[in-house]
Amino acid sequence: MHHHRVDLVFGTRPEAIKLAPVAAALHAEGLAVRLVETGQHADLPRAGVGFGALDRRSLGCVTGDDPFAYARACAATYAQTCAARPAMILVQGDTASAYGGALAAGWLGVPLAHVEAGLRSHDRANPWPEEDFRRAIDRMAALHFAPTELAAANLADEGHARSVHVTGNSGVDALKAMLATLPPPQRREDATRRLLVTCHRRENWGRPLGDLAAAIGTLAARHRAIRIDVALHPNPSIAQAWAAALGGTARVRLLEAMSHRDMLLAMRDSDLILSDSGGMQEEAPYLGTPLFILRRRTERPEGIDTGQLKLIGIEREAIVREVTRFLDNADATAAMTSAAEPYGDGRAAPRIAAIIARRLRAATSATPPRQAPPGPS
Template sequence: MAQRGCSLRAICTGQHPGLQLIDFDFPPIPRIDLRCVAETDPFDHAGRIAAAFERHMTPPPALVICQGDTASAFGGAIAARKFSLPLAHVEAGLRSFDRHHPWPEEDFRVAIDRHAQLLFAPTEEAATNLRTQGVKGSVHVTGNSGVDMLKRRIAQLAPVQQSQDKALHLLVTCHRRENWGRPLDQVMAALSRLAMLGTYRIDVVMHPNPAIRCKWTKALGDHDNIVLHRALRHAEMLRAMRDADLILSDSGGMQEEAPYLGTPLFILRQRTERPEGIETGQLRLIGTDTDRIIEEVEQLFASPARLAAMRAKAEPYGDGKAGQRIARIIADHFARSSVRPAAAGSVR
């Protein structure tokens, strides 16, 4: 969009103080930090983001672009609607069809899609969801913009270093709200039992939320072959994903990235809004039951054919050109509406 002459403002929530994983250096984009620290109630958090966003509506942007299904994106959509500003939704149409899995993201993305004029669906399946639900905005299949950055970063990763360690390497993340409480306890119990087998080396990347971080530390901090890591920058996480033998995660972004890296991923959820990776064979939905996690891990490494199939790379979420398509569609939209895109606000 910058190359097409658009003036851009990037609005970041700052919900995790001291953690900045987004780089806006090229092209240089003015950045506004709302300093809205995350709250327990995500709907209250979205309301605070919307109120903070409103203070930066001068001059009003020609378009507000929200990415994803977070409280940040929902807050930006609320502000856009209040000021009657056109809204575009990047990563539109994802659906689990279960409000509680994931909660509250399913509610957020449905609400954003309902009010967006431009809906950028990452896949044909996501576009079908939007058309079936009768959204009023125009639907475009673009691929996922996260894959654009993923492909760029993969090309920049240092080569794999051969390790003398014969243990199988598991990479784990688990932080989603629907997994707080008993589900997370079950995941931790499974990792503890796997660690005691002596066959696995387990790296756990903890979420910045201090409550979740404390639970990991208390439950698994004393295991010799479990290493707990604070949040990693994107390139560091991609390297860890690429070098792992298996990923266990409830992260939506990691579900999208793993097929491109050729690393099998077990999804620690009851539902997923990203079924395409399951269909191409790199992802498997296993839930959070302790015994099932252990059984699935053991069975995977006991079957060379199944492991090889899950390691086959695929591109279920786009070809890495989503940003180009989105910029072109937005430019065409402005051309048809005779509105000069003087400024655009992007919220994530």
């Protein structure tokens, strides 16, 4: 069945992490897999994701200020240079690269599969432009791989029920595989509480990030038995904003961007995470580390429902209040470390690959055989 090729279009570190298990599972199903990297994150290798010897090509698209223009440029470059059309195009999540891959599938007349379909915050501004991207991708997709029943219900409400498959999130597959390779936690030598902070979403640039930095400074000044690690994003403007706000602050460390493995170690070994990252919302419950969501809305409420995540916004007073309450209340810590698995069981990739393989086999068998040309009379 190697004549069936599936192109995986992606360009960011989270996409690479979540698509690696899917690529391996598609290959195991006997499908040809081609990785199409847009170039959205220039430092993609930093994620430490291995794809083996799969066929790869790079579009070399350089990011700009307009994510919609970037998506169209990626789609145009891919469509114009695609000498042999794939049997299917697969995208993950809600990035400009994913939207570009979806547009290209439409232009090429190729069926589209969407991994992590159906996530909704029901607020176009939070997160922006991801909420618009994920809705647009789902309108174009022929296969919707929903990570949870809630995501599937969102898709059903929008008229996509017949093409929806609840598979779990492939990010959990990647997480569980990586956890098996991590060394055991180190024994604590003191009572210092460790906080890990990340903030990079576009809607939090400017004043919201300044509020967060001010809250961190206040917490560091009030609590002496605390260490706050701020994991910097590779975006240089965000890193510079953090350095200007908190550089040299006692009990605060600014850490360079980390590989996926090193980030998981930092998350596991922290007492509390404050983050606006969607991927970290999915990973923290499996690590047993409480996470406060630095957003006004989230498209991943399942972890809130299990009590493992808490939505606190990104206003200075609220952050200081919620973190202080957490540090002073041991019962709150225990309540947020349950063993629930809100985003899947870690077997999403083989489910996704099996569904795609069946669809492509069915499409082949349904195609009438070509008639031989008439012989000589």
